[in-house]
Amino acid sequence: MITKPKGTKDIHGKDARKWQYIEEIVSNVLDKYNYTLIRTPLFEASDLFHRGVGETTDIVSKETYDFIDRGNRNMTLRPEGTAGVVRSFIENKMYGDNLPQKLFYIGPMYRYERPQKGRYREFYQFGMELLGSDDPIGDAEVISAAYNIYKMLGLEKLKVNINSLGDSESRKDYHKALVEYLKPHINELCDDCKERYQKNPLRVLDCKVDRDSDILKKAPTPLDYLNKESKERFEKVCEYLDMLKVPYEVNPRLVRGLDYYNHTVFEIDDTAKDMGSQNTIGAGGRYNGLVKLLDGPDTPCMGFAAGIDRVMVALDAEEIDLDVNDDVDLFLMYVNDEEKSYALYLCQELRLAGFRVDTDYLGRSLKAQFKQADRLKAKYTIVLNSKDLDNNEVKIKNNKTKEEEIISIDALIYYLDENLEDECDCGDDCHCGDDCHCHDHK
RNA sequence: GCGGCGUUGGUGAAGUGGUUAACACACUGGUUUGUGGCACCAGCAUGCAUGAGUUCGAUCCUCAUACGCCGCCCCA
Numbered sequence: 034m035i036t037k038p039k040g041t042k043d044i045h046g047k048d049a050r051k052w053q054y055i056e057e058i059v060s061n062v063l064d065k066y067n068y069t070l071i072r073t074p075l076f077e078a079s080d081l082f083h084r085g086v087g088e089t090t091d092i093v094s095k096e097t098y099d100f101i102d103r104g105n106r107n108m109t110l111r112p113e114g115t116a117g118v119v120r121s122f123i124e125n126k127m128y129g130d131n132l133p134q135k136l137f138y139i140g141p142m143y144r145y146e147r148p149q150k151g152r153y154r155e156f157y158q159f160g161m162e163l164l165g166s167d168d169p170i171g172d173a174e175v176i177s178a179a180y181n182i183y184k185m186l187g188l189e190k191l192k193v194n195i196n197s198l199g200d201s202e203s204r205k206d207y208h209k210a211l212v213e214y215l216k217p218h219i220n221e222l223c224d225d226c227k228e229r230y231q232k233n234p235l236r237v238l239d240c241k242v243d244r245d246s247d248i249l250k251k252a253p254t255p256l257d258y259l260n261k262e263s264k265e266r267f268e269k270v271c272e273y274l275d276m277l278k279v280p281y282e283v284n285p286r287l288v289r290g291l292d293y294y295n296h297t298v299f300e301i302d303d304t305a306k307d308m309g310s311q312n313t314i315g316a317g318g319r320y321n322g323l324v325k326l327l328d329g330p331d332t333p334c335m336g337f338a339a340g341i342d343r344v345m346v347a348l349d350a351e352e353i354d355l356d357v358n359d360d361v362d363l364f365l366m367y368v369n370d371e372e373k374s375y376a377l378y379l380c381q382e383l384r385l386a387g388f389r390v391d392t393d394y395l396g397r398s399l400k401a402q403f404k405q406a407d408r409l410k411a412k413y414t415i416v417l418n419s420k421d422l423d424n425n426e427v428k429i430k431n432n433k434t435k436e437e438e439i440i441s442i443d444a445l446i447y448y449l450d451e452n453l454e455d456e457c458d459c460g461d462d463c464h465c466g467d468d469c470h471c472h473d474h475k
Numbered sequence: 476g477c478g479g480c481g482u483u484g485g486u487g488a489a490g491u492g493g494u495u496a497a498c499a500c501a502c503u504g505g506u507u508u509g510u511g512g513c514a515c516c517a518g519c520a521u522g523c524a525u526g527a528g529u530u531c532g533a534u535c536c537u538c539a540u541a542c543g544c545c546g547c548c549c550c551a
Contacts, residue, residue, distance in 0.1 A: 034524095036524095036542065037542090038542095091548080091549050095476075095549090096550085112550095113551085142551080144549095144551095147477090147546095148544085149544075149545060150545065152549095152550075152551085225548070236549090290550060291550090310545090310546070310547085311550080311551080313551060315551065316551065338551060340550090341551085342551080343551060344551095366511095399511075400510075400511050402511075407512055414511095
């Protein structure tokens with residue numbers, strides 16, 4: 034038997050409905066912020082990620098899915114979303130359109146890693162990018178949008194960490210200072226940190242092992258080296274976050290793994306137990322240098338990305354059961370051929386009218402059809418009967434109340450409309466019919 | 476890239492170096508029922524991830540491979 038590749042998964046059944054629901058919330062919320070969807074290719078020229086994400090990052094140096102296509106081009110399955118969006122921004126000359134450009138994406142990303150909880154080789158992210166604004170309100174808004182999406186999904190145990198790496202000048206100063214500070218202490222650090230010191234000294238800061246040691250507690254942080262401008266900027270971001278009532282914590286030792294960040298960086302964790310070691314459900318920051326690095330005009334940007342797989346883990350850890358509706362409205366039963374063809378027709382009419390309708394496809398006995406209706410949690414059932422059909426009538430049964438009614442076929446749509454309308458359980462006494470966006474109220 | 480544990484039917488799983496691989500749920504058929512949901516009866520793994528080895532004989536022991544889960548690294 035051929036099985037799916039390592040670290041991938043099939044999403045189906047009730048889970049698939051949950052995914053759809055999450056994606057719907059993301060789209061709806063970001064639509065209110067006036068972000069528009071952008072879809073970029075799942076694979077790009079390898080150079081895009083080598084230059085954009087950073088040659089020395091682990092993501093690029095050891096986790097990409099690379100392949101050579103039949104035209105001998107080096108291609109890479111995208112390991113993250115920002116590089117592709119920026120490439121598209123430049124290639125389509127969006128910098129010439131109204132700025133800022135406010136874009137969001139949802140889709141699969143690929144990293145060649147050992148799978149574990151909340152981590153797959155093919156995983157899903159949604160993200161947003163604000164391109165062309167350097168104003169701190171953008172930083173605050175992106176963070177709050179991210180926060181609000183999680184809240185909208187019902188997540189409560191959120192922790193927002195923010196920090197500032199400063200502009201390139203501040204960052205350079207700090208880097209130098211940190212290396213000098215750590216140099217005499219090198220042998221007291223854990224083995225991983227010895228390696229980090231060589232490769233990416235900033236990462237020593239959030240080491241899980243040495244985090245509590247005096248060496249790191251006393252180590253300089255990026256905040257200590259912000260120049261005046263960067264510092265004022267960061268204070269503004271915090272001020273705006275207060276205004277937006279986003280609870281956050283300044284974490285001076287927060288650093289990010291991708292090279293393109295500067296100024297504001299942030300991470301949103303879910304603090305519920307059972308999150309495993311992957312408790313970061315989203316992260317982002319400002320990347321003012323990236324567009325220019327990729328040969329576009331110097332354009333300041335702010336962005337965010339969330340791991341949908343991890344959001345699913347978080348929902349699970351917080352024991353939130355997304356209330357997805359997978360019940361069918363009506364199950365149609367039949368016995369003989371005449372009824373069968375009429376069932377086919379009636380199904381179509383009701384579906385076009387907007388109801389979720391199902392029927393038997395296996396020539397099952399009436400008893401088995403009733404069982405099937407129960408399994409599908411049909412709200413209503415109809416057993417087609419030749420005599421009733423001759424009278425242009427059907428007997429419809431409410432499966433909850435067990436009440437049966439004989440109504441004319443012409444009135445069927447109206448009947449279902451009336452009776453299914455108040456099925457909405459958003460708790461807000463809403464009488465939205467088909468176009469229900471009840472979760473908007475929650 | 477490194478480490479630990481795991482892999483038995485549609486599902487959850489018990490189990491043993493040697494004829495018929497427990498039990499439950501689900502599923503299918505039947506009986507009963509004023510057209511089902513209850514009850515009862517019957518059916519449902521020639522096979523225990525794959526490959527090789529040890530053995531008279533392996534699902535059970537050994538090794539390798541694949542996949543899964545968890546952790547490290549790293550990251551969403």
